[in-house]
Amino acid sequence: MQNEEFWMSWLFENFDLVASLTLNHAALSFTPIFLGFVIALVLGWTANRWLLFRSWIIAGGSILYTIPSLPLFVILPYLLGTRITDERNIIVALTIYALAILIRTVADAFAAVPTDAIEASRAIGYSSWNRFWHVEFPLAGPVLLAGLRVVSASTIALVSVGAIIGSANLGYLFTNGKQRDFLDMILIGIGASFLIALVFDIVLVLLGRVLMPWNKRTSLITNGRRILSTKGA
Amino acid sequence: MAFLLELTLYLLPTSRFARLARKVGADMIEFQNVTKRFPDGSFAVKDFSLVVPSRKVTVFVGSSGAGKTTLLRMINRMVNPTSGKVLIDGEDVAELDPVALRRKIGYVLQATGLLPHRRIIDNVSSVPRLNGVPKKKAREDALTLLDTVGLDRSLADRYPDQLSGGQQQRVGVARALASDPNIMLMDEPFGAVDPIVRLELQEEINRLQRELHKTMVFVTHNIDEAFAIADQVVILKSGGEIAQVGTPEEILSKPVDDFVSTFIGADKGKRTLHLKQGEDGVTVIVDDEGRPAGILGDAE
Numbered sequence: 001m002q003n004e005e006f007w008m009s010w011l012f013e014n015f016d017l018v019a020s021l022t023l024n025h026a027a028l029s030f031t032p033i034f035l036g037f038v039i040a041l042v043l044g045w046t047a048n049r050w051l052l053f054r055s056w057i058i059a060g061g062s063i064l065y066t067i068p069s070l071p072l073f074v075i076l077p078y079l080l081g082t083r084i085t086d087e088r089n090i091i092v093a094l095t096i097y098a099l100a101i102l103i104r105t106v107a108d109a110f111a112a113v114p115t116d117a118i119e120a121s122r123a124i125g126y127s128s129w130n131r132f133w134h135v136e137f138p139l140a141g142p143v144l145l146a147g148l149r150v151v152s153a154s155t156i157a158l159v160s161v162g163a164i165i166g167s168a169n170l171g172y173l174f175t176n177g178k179q180r181d182f183l184d185m186i187l188i189g190i191g192a193s194f195l196i197a198l199v200f201d202i203v204l205v206l207l208g209r210v211l212m213p214w215n216k217r218t219s220l221i222t223n224g225r226r227i228l229s230t231k232g233a
Numbered sequence: 234m235a236f237l238l239e240l241t242l243y244l245l246p247t248s249r250f251a252r253l254a255r256k257v258g259a260d261m262i263e264f265q266n267v268t269k270r271f272p273d274g275s276f277a278v279k280d281f282s283l284v285v286p287s288r289k290v291t292v293f294v295g296s297s298g299a300g301k302t303t304l305l306r307m308i309n310r311m312v313n314p315t316s317g318k319v320l321i322d323g324e325d326v327a328e329l330d331p332v333a334l335r336r337k338i339g340y341v342l343q344a345t346g347l348l349p350h351r352r353i354i355d356n357v358s359s360v361p362r363l364n365g366v367p368k369k370k371a372r373e374d375a376l377t378l379l380d381t382v383g384l385d386r387s388l389a390d391r392y393p394d395q396l397s398g399g400q401q402q403r404v405g406v407a408r409a410l411a412s413d414p415n416i417m418l419m420d421e422p423f424g425a426v427d428p429i430v431r432l433e434l435q436e437e438i439n440r441l442q443r444e445l446h447k448t449m450v451f452v453t454h455n456i457d458e459a460f461a462i463a464d465q466v467v468i469l470k471s472g473g474e475i476a477q478v479g480t481p482e483e484i485l486s487k488p489v490d491d492f493v494s495t496f497i498g499a500d501k502g503k504r505t506l507h508l509k510q511g512e513d514g515v516t517v518i519v520d521d522e523g524r525p526a527g528i529l530g531d532a533e
């Protein structure tokens with residue numbers, strides 16, 4: 001009980017700090033998720049369209065994922081010519097990881113679009129451009145969304161690694177809490193990080209509901225229990 | 234009259250009459266020595282020539298591998314011939330932009346090919362929307378088309394998987410009619426629906442054709458379906474070789490060879506019917522094997 005009151009008072013006194021770290025954490029997470037998605041969309045679609053590139057692109061994606069995160073944060077400033085504390089390093093690093101996860105998912109999402117629908121749209125006069133926007137992209141949507149939800153959670157978790165190069169995000173609570181041997185600080189950081197992940201996920205699911213009204217598979221609530229999942233995907 | 238126009242068009246493809254005919258939209262399709270060869274060297278279609286008369290229903294019928302779907306898909310350039318030409322009103326389709334060409338030709342597929350993420354009304358208005366028709370107008374037209382194909386307007390806001398197979402096929406037909414094409418291509422459209430619905434849909438096609446007079450090319454492997462809807466039946470052997478071309482009456486009365494006789498079931502006497510006096514004064518019609526085929530009604 002004593003302990004519980006203590007972390008609450010600490011949070012109350014340092015609320016501004018935690019809030020600003022949380023907001024910055026969320027902002028830092030958003031950009032790599034978005035950039036990773038857009039780039040993966042182009043690469044994944046290409047991989048699916050031209051089978052020649054498929055194995056190269058997908059293998060490339062897998063290799064990206066094997067790069068250890070710590071050295072990447074350290075090496076990137078040299079590669080990009082940025083200062084070590086520049087947050088662009090974190091954005092680039094996390095975009096690479098988002099890409100690594102998403103490329104295969106995007107390629108699979110486009111491969112899973114029913115060929116009947118693609119063939120029929122070609123036969124009635126959709127150009128390739130129209131076909132992408134009106135047929136392939138929306139029909140790949142449910143699988144793309146499932147991939148985005150995974151990337152969203154993993155990126156939000158990874159952002160905290162950026163604290164070791166001085167980024168002001170929730171990772172600061174982990175490094176500082178560790179140095180001061182202050183477990184409550186770490187737990188508050190984890191809680192805030194989880195909150196961001198939850199908000200991002202809810203936003204993604206709601207976006208999916210609005211943009212894909214025909215798709216009834218993505219749900220927050222299943223069988224009356226609140227769980228975060230995509231059935232069957 | 235229409236026949237004379239077509240004949241002139243056929244004999245004098247570059248004449249003044251041909252240009253005139255083109256203006257009024259005769260929509261005659263002509264295959265000239267068309268060959269489609271696969272990369273492995275086998276032929277889907279070999280040296281195929283045929284005139285598909287305008288405003289009539291032509292049915293390609295044959296077993297799998299007869300090249301009927303390949304021939305159909307050459308008309309809207311879904312397949313390009315290895316050699317030979319496909320002409321629409323004397324114009325080589327190879328010289329036309331495929332996307333523009335396809336939007337002017339209605340296309341109905343066996344698998345319906347409806348877009349699963351779009352409501353029925355939006356599926357029907359797909360092509361007009363691509364052509365830049367305003368959404369409101371396109372949707373109004375789509376509702377009228379649902380009436381035309383015998384679907385209730387209350388289905389307009391449903392998604393394709395909420396409809397029965399037969400209803401989906403009607404939507405497919407409505408979508409093909411949406412840009413008011415002169416040519417309709419039907420690729421085994423009723424192959425996946427049950428026999429009763431299939432008969433209904435065939436009757437629907439006959440009714441639509443009486444009202445709309447399209448140049449229709451219909452592919453099926455079912456000879457009864459071919460006889461039910463065709464003005465001109467084209468029976469194909471493998472590789473797109475024509476076994477016989479003619480009206481259903483001509484083919485039934487004068488099959489040219491054993492292949493055709495077997496194909497239409499004449500060899501087994503399925504097509505030779507006899508009268509048999511049944512009970513209660515009803516005259517039953519039976520085939521050569523004694524299987525009842527129907528009863529004799531009063532002539533109108």
